[in-house]
Amino acid sequence: MSAPGVTLTLRSEHLASLGALLFDRTDVESAAYVLCGRSAGEDGSERLLSRAVVPVRPQHYRRRERDRLSVADESFVPVVKRVRTEGGALLLAHSHPDGPLAFSEQDDREEARLFAAVQRRAPGPHGSLVFTAPDELVGRVWRPDGRTGPMARVTVVGERLRVLVGGAEDVSPIFDRQVRAFGPDVQRVLADLTVGVVGLGGTGSAVFEQLLRLGVGRLLLIDDDRFDGTNVNRVHGSRLTDVGRPKVEIASRTAADSGLPTRVTAIDGSVLDASVARRLRGCDVVFGCTDRQLPRLVLSRLATRYLIPVIDVGALVDAHDGTIRSVAGRVTTLVPGASCLLCRGQVTADGLRAEALSASDRERLAAEGYVRGLDAPSPAVVPFTTVVASLGVAELLQRLTGFMGPRASTETLLRFDLPKLATNAVPPSASCDCADASTWGRGDEEPFLGLTWRQEAPAR
Numbered sequence: 001m002s003a004p005g006v007t008l009t010l011r012s013e014h015l016a017s018l019g020a021l022l023f024d025r026t027d028v029e030s031a032a033y034v035l036c037g038r039s040a041g042e043d044g045s046e047r048l049l050s051r052a053v054v055p056v057r058p059q060h061y062r063r064r065e066r067d068r069l070s071v072a073d074e075s076f077v078p079v080v081k082r083v084r085t086e087g088g089a090l091l092l093a094h095s096h097p098d099g100p101l102a103f104s105e106q107d108d109r110e111e112a113r114l115f116a117a118v119q120r121r122a123p124g125p126h127g128s129l130v131f132t133a134p135d136e137l138v139g140r141v142w143r144p145d146g147r148t149g150p151m152a153r154v155t156v157v158g159e160r161l162r163v164l165v166g167g168a169e170d171v172s173p174i175f176d177r178q179v180r181a182f183g184p185d186v187q188r189v190l191a192d193l194t195v196g197v198v199g200l201g202g203t204g205s206a207v208f209e210q211l212l213r214l215g216v217g218r219l220l221l222i223d224d225d226r227f228d229g230t231n232v233n234r235v236h237g238s239r240l241t242d243v244g245r246p247k248v249e250i251a252s253r254t255a256a257d258s259g260l261p262t263r264v265t266a267i268d269g270s271v272l273d274a275s276v277a278r279r280l281r282g283c284d285v286v287f288g289c290t291d292r293q294l295p296r297l298v299l300s301r302l303a304t305r306y307l308i309p310v311i312d313v314g315a316l317v318d319a320h321d322g323t324i325r326s327v328a329g330r331v332t333t334l335v336p337g338a339s340c341l342l343c344r345g346q347v348t349a350d351g352l353r354a355e356a357l358s359a360s361d362r363e364r365l366a367a368e369g370y371v372r373g374l375d376a377p378s379p380a381v382v383p384f385t386t387v388v389a390s391l392g393v394a395e396l397l398q399r400l401t402g403f404m405g406p407r408a409s410t411e412t413l414l415r416f417d418l419p420k421l422a423t424n425a426v427p428p429s430a431s432c433d434c435a436d437a438s439t440w441g442r443g444d445e446e447p448f449l450g451l452t453w454r455q456e457a458p459a460r
């Protein structure tokens, strides 16, 4: 899904510490290392994920001048050791306080020497960055055979989602009315984004519909569910004649009929299969639109381990005997450092256990009073699912544009019946997996996401 080549995702905290380290002095160049995890793409592409920033110590500069720099081997030996142990990648970042925003011939010689030594200890690809300001940079890739190439894309993930290097070149005039709202640069970023949508029901189909019309470049749709007649009241783009059809096919048809430039990949499968969940690694953002607990646990892990913001969307109508008691909507954004769906009680151990039971086991245990029985289908009404989907897509726009101003909240709660809109930022609970910073940006590992996966059914 992502463009081939090597790209980089930095946590915003790491970009900030690089800015502080590299521009502490502007009379000479400065250098720092970035330790990265790896995320291998389907197409041979690779994404590096920042894990830690390590300064070059003052005594480790062999030369440090206004326009050149050389670091001693002692400086990188311990970082390379860690890179090798973790199976990660190493970036060398340095400043050009007086420009240019490019690698110099001196950089070519110095980095060729350094990366030859690094590749012997820990085979790459690795990379290097030149900064002329705390958020102005270019990057390049150092391949194991000594070849170099441009770092095609650099994104930053945190309170905001930024594309520092990359973005589509052209903006289609069909998006004129929204370019008037947030400018051509944001439109170029949208056209270059790969966004996953997990679950194409009431909320997911409304999220999909809006991402398509915003001009998102690539969409990866995942759902193994079939459309049934009672879905037509809320699944956008659906027809009564779609009964039995995979929900992702309905969305693909909507995209094809629209003629819009978005490239859509539809997977009729479940993120509970590792082979399907792995496909999400190519996404810049993922929308969680499933009401099941185990898929949301998978997405929570994806957010921290792959630095992929997950915007989890849910609507809940509480009705009794045909009368609405409450209608709640929730948009929770999962990023490293924010509490996950487990911390927030949206995914619970009991819920996961009950979901893992077969229908007959569950009914038996329910009869014995151990778990809740299989619920009757929950109420779902199109204005509620659609508004919550819109809130989720607006959250993506906030992260791209900052139109809501600086804000640390990671959850928006909507009560239609009161009516009331509230935001919060709950810190992770210390014992939760999401609070373990050593997993942030870890990338590829065995087993995938550190989870136990079910045996996969043969491909249908």
Ligand SMILES: [Zn+2]
Pocket (backbone or CB within 6 Å): 068, 094, 095, 096, 103, 104, 107, 130
């Ligand atoms: Zn340089």
Ligand SMILES: [Zn+2]
Pocket (backbone or CB within 6 Å): 339, 340, 341, 342, 343, 344, 428, 429, 432, 433, 434, 435
């Ligand atoms: Zn958590």
